Amino acid sequence: LGGAARLYTEEDPLVILSSGSLRTTVSNSSSAWLVQFFSSWCGHCIQYSGTWKALAGDVQEWQEAISVGVLDCAQEENFDVCKEFSIKFYPTFKYFRAHSLPTDRGTTYKGADREIQSVRQLMVNILQNHTRMDRPQHCPPLEPYSSAELLPLLGQRSDNFTAIIVEEPDSYVGREVILDLLQYSGVQVRRALSSDLPLLDALKISTFPSIYLLQPNGTHTHLHSDKKLRFFFSSLLKALPGVQRRSQAASSSSSVGQVENAAVTVCVYRSKVYLADLDSALHYLLRVEMATHTTLEGEELQVFKDFVTMVAKLYPGGAWVVKLMETLSDWLLSLPLQRIPYQAVLDLVDNKMRISGVYLGAELHWVGCQGSRAGLRGYPCSLWTLFHVLTVRHEATPTALDNTGSAPVLQVMRRYIRTFFGCEVCGRHFEQTAADSLDSVQSREEQILWLWRTHNRVNNRLAGSLSDDPLFPKSPWPSTSLCSSCHEEKNGVHVWNHDNVLHFLQRHYGNANLSPRYSL
Ligand code: FAD
Numbered sequence: 001l002g003g004a005a006r007l008y009t010e011e012d013p014l015v016i017l018s019s020g021s022l023r024t025t026v027s028n029s030s031s032a033w034l035v036q037f038f039s040s041w042c043g044h045c046i047q048y049s050g051t052w053k054a055l056a057g058d059v060q061e062w063q064e065a066i067s068v069g070v071l072d073c074a075q076e077e078n079f080d081v082c083k084e085f086s087i088k089f090y091p092t093f094k095y096f097r098a099h100s101l102p103t104d105r106g107t108t109y110k111g112a113d114r115e116i117q118s119v120r121q122l123m124v125n126i127l128q129n130h131t132r133m134d135r136p137q138h139c140p141p142l143e144p145y146s147s148a149e150l151l152p153l154l155g156q157r158s159d160n161f162t163a164i165i166v167e168e169p170d171s172y173v174g175r176e177v178i179l180d181l182l183q184y185s186g187v188q189v190r191r192a193l194s195s196d197l198p199l200l201d202a203l204k205i206s207t208f209p210s211i212y213l214l215q216p217n218g219t220h221t222h223l224h225s226d227k228k229l230r231f232f233f234s235s236l237l238k239a240l241p242g243v244q245r246r247s248q249a250a251s252s253s254s255s256v257g258q259v260e261n262a263a264v265t266v267c268v269y270r271s272k273v274y275l276a277d278l279d280s281a282l283h284y285l286l287r288v289e290m291a292t293h294t295t296l297e298g299e300e301l302q303v304f305k306d307f308v309t310m311v312a313k314l315y316p317g318g319a320w321v322v323k324l325m326e327t328l329s330d331w332l333l334s335l336p337l338q339r340i341p342y343q344a345v346l347d348l349v350d351n352k353m354r355i356s357g358v359y360l361g362a363e364l365h366w367v368g369c370q371g372s373r374a375g376l377r378g379y380p381c382s383l384w385t386l387f388h389v390l391t392v393r394h395e396a397t398p399t400a401l402d403n404t405g406s407a408p409v410l411q412v413m414r415r416y417i418r419t420f421f422g423c424e425v426c427g428r429h430f431e432q433t434a435a436d437s438l439d440s441v442q443s444r445e446e447q448i449l450w451l452w453r454t455h456n457r458v459n460n461r462l463a464g465s466l467s468d469d470p471l472f473p474k475s476p477w478p479s480t481s482l483c484s485s486c487h488e489e490k491n492g493v494h495v496w497n498h499d500n501v502l503h504f505l506q507r508h509y510g511n512a513n514l515s516p517r518y519s520l
Pocket of ligand 1: 369376377378380381382383384385388417423425426427429430451452453454455456458459462467468469472473474477478
């Protein structure tokens with residue numbers, strides 16, 4: 001593998017450039033570019049790669065205005081281009097304005113401070129350094145608006161929300177939130193300065209930064225945010241009814257706040273976990289996903305046995321599902337056979353158990369996992385939910401798996417996904433993450449957090465993709481409205497409070513939060 005492949009991969013939220021692609025990518029681009037020229041043998045570059053990836057993740061949603069790239073000067077194919085761009089030391093940071101000429105070799109950032117917050121502010125400055133004429137096509141104005149421009153908007157009806165962030169002159173929050181919302185339609189974000197007295201007077205604002213919202217119906221209000229931080233402001237705005245990613249808005253015909261499809265039939269609380277989803281996950285897993293395997297033997301049989309045992313011991317739901325899983329588990333463990341036809345499992349699930357009144361519901365019924373149209377959410381959503389519930393349950397009942405001979409729960413889930421999960425690419429991604437980091441998981445609490453972190457990585461990768469349901473857009477979870485104390489800022493960068501996340505997950509996926517409403 002080349003150096004770039006080791007330090008940065010396609011999974012990272014940045015663009016890996018090479019001699020072949022550098023010029024064509026950065027010149028005459030509709031966005032500005034910030035490129036780190038590094039060398040994979042340079043120790044500091046290796047140390048710094050984590051910061052650069054975190055920066056790229058932090059500003060991923062700004063890429064239509066300014067994109068982040070890397071180029072490895074230690075790769076032989078890149079020797080010439082690094083010379084041409086006068087890269088003498090590693091890392092060298094160069095930025096390129098939008099619509100730059102092919103002869104432009106970029107401007108070198110010489111600042112000693114390379115921490116995320118400083119580089120992010122540099123990116124804002126780069127964008128502000130454009131003129132009205134050569135500004136990146138998708139970049140809205142970042143300059144402050146005046147009361148003369150904003151006050152006439154009060155009381156006016158509009159198709160969109162308008163958010164006004166009022167802040168001190170040296171604050172970057174307003175500009176960062178404008179850029180965070182770049183890919184979203186349904187809201188326009190403006191900034192104004194705390195020195196604009198007529199505005200403060202009219203909006204009755206006295207603390208900064210503050211966010212004020214003009215609603216489509218002409219009313220306006222101060223928007224309350226638990227913490228006056230960029231992440232909280234951006235999350236609040238993204239959660240407004242009708243605000244959605246432009247790619248999703250284009251593929252969906254829904255208007256502000258409306259559920260587009262009659263398929264969403266029940267009132268769902270996002271703060272609840274629904275037993276119907278867990279039951280449906282098992283229904284689909286046993287009757288559809290597993291049923292594509294006509295016989296089970298060797299490793300497959302072992303994986304299935306472990307999975308059924310884990311569910312039998314930890315499933316929190318109705319007694320009859322537990323009874324079914326226990327019976328299935330006992331039956332599988334008592335079998336002297338090395339090879340079983342899957343039809344025997346189906347017979348047991350469908351018929352024999354029914355005689356004793358213990359059976360799995362005959363229909364799929366998604367509640368919390370209901371999509372806004374067919375083909376969205378459903379089974380994969382319910383499988384994640386089941387996995388989270390099981391890790392939390394295992395922590396609450398530590399001895400449940402004693403003497404079962406079963407592997408740790410995450411290993412059982414990993415093997416199930418690798419062996420049986422119908423989405424093969426998903427299975428490969430999950431396996432890669434598990435191979436990279438599962439060994440470091442030592443406790444049951446860490447299991448809960450590992451699964452949460454891994455799920456968020458998938459959310460991050462899929463945000464804005466075609467499988468993203470416009471009514472349930474993928475984003476860092478839990479949101480600020482579900483768990484405000486889970487979110488903090490350190491040196492201007494969003495961080496999770498892991499203790500609070502753990503407590504939240506234990507509560508959210510714990511027995512007391514499982515709703516039997518709409519059960520099968
Ligand atoms: P989901 O992501 O399925 O989440 C379900 C519910 O879990 C959410 O509604 C929310 O309440 C809660 N939740 C969200 N995030 C977290 C979190 N971090 N921790 C705890 N709870 C959370 N699809 C792909 O296209 N590519 C993949 O590589 C891929 N890998 C997958 C791997 C696994 C193991 C699974 C089970 C699914 C995978 N999928 C993948 C499917 C994808 O992740 C979603 O499940 C699917 O797109 C449906 O999304 P959803 O909006 O219903 O929410």
